[in-house]
Amino acid sequence: MNKKIIICYHFTKFDNHKQLINFIKYYRKYPPGISHKLLICFKLIHIKKIARLRYLLKNIDYIEFVDPNLLNDFDFGSYKRVSKLYPSYRILFLNSHSYPNCPMWLKKIDVHFKDKTIIGTSSSNESILTSLKIKKFYKIFSYVKKLLKYKKKFNPFPNPHIRTSSFYIMGSDLLSFLDKKFFLSKEDAWYAESGTNGLTNFFKNKKYNILIINSDGEKFTEKKWKLSETFNYMSQTKSLISDKHTRKYLKLSVKQRLIFERNTWGE
Numbered sequence: 001m002n003k004k005i006i007i008c009y010h011f012t013k014f015d016n017h018k019q020l021i022n023f024i025k026y027y028r029k030y031p032p033g034i035s036h037k038l039l040i041c042f043k044l045i046h047i048k049k050i051a052r053l054r055y056l057l058k059n060i061d062y063i064e065f066v067d068p069n070l071l072n073d074f075d076f077g078s079y080k081r082v083s084k085l086y087p088s089y090r091i092l093f094l095n096s097h098s099y100p101n102c103p104m105w106l107k108k109i110d111v112h113f114k115d116k117t118i119i120g121t122s123s124s125n126e127s128i129l130t131s132l133k134i135k136k137f138y139k140i141f142s143y144v145k146k147l148l149k150y151k152k153k154f155n156p157f158p159n160p161h162i163r164t165s166s167f168y169i170m171g172s173d174l175l176s177f178l179d180k181k182f183f184l185s186k187e188d189a190w191y192a193e194s195g196t197n198g199l200t201n202f203f204k205n206k207k208y209n210i211l212i213i214n215s216d217g218e219k220f221t222e223k224k225w226k227l228s229e230t231f232n233y234m235s236q237t238k239s240l241i242s243d244k245h246t247r248k249y250l251k252l253s254v255k256q257r258l259i260f261e262r263n264t265w266g267e
Helices: 017-029 047-056 074-085 105-110 137-153 171-178 186-194 199-204 222-228 244-250 254-265
Strands: 005-012 037-043 063-066 090-094 117-120 166-170 209-213
Touching (some): 037 074, 074 090, 074 171, 090 105, 171 199, 199 209
Parallel strands (some): 117 209
Antiparallel strands (some): 090 166, 117 166
């Protein structure tokens, strides 16, 4: 049976065209290793700018999707609409800062995909609740208000979740998670990624397999996510998909890396 696979790359008015150039560069450099369709999702971009971006894509075989939504409902809003168009497809969602980091990257992900499976390329134990800090004493009341709000929405550390800069899922499965959700603020997007009923916890409760795959093509279950070496751990040399936060870590000193590692994974 032919697998129906889509790579959905999401590009918005808040992004720089160099990010699209980078994606194209590495999409060409590293063969995905498996048949698929590439979909470029443009969001909140004026039609004249889209025409200029099309020029960058002139030698790429892709499907163009201009998100009809006129308000910014973040990446998840677009992902919901793409899932409605392609519910029977396996979809790799990539945000605008992401691009492949090794050959055969899509095949390495797909070979581990089965029914009731979600695959991430990196993960974290961080908690927005635990990382909330009071910056100035006179803001203590706003801090307490936010703390009480976050306690209802986020688990404390450790809060294991896949990072949604890149993840692989059936369109119909993602739609079951997003269909009645609306994204009016950045906090709504954070909650969808790592909240008490965010993407990871929603599907864990449904007994899905939630895996991390690294550049060696190895799969890791939740207890061993850290050991995948895909995010803020050791030299982090096994990222299958590069994003702005994985690249940030690589530029840090050894001392700074240890701080990031502790914040992400604990002592």
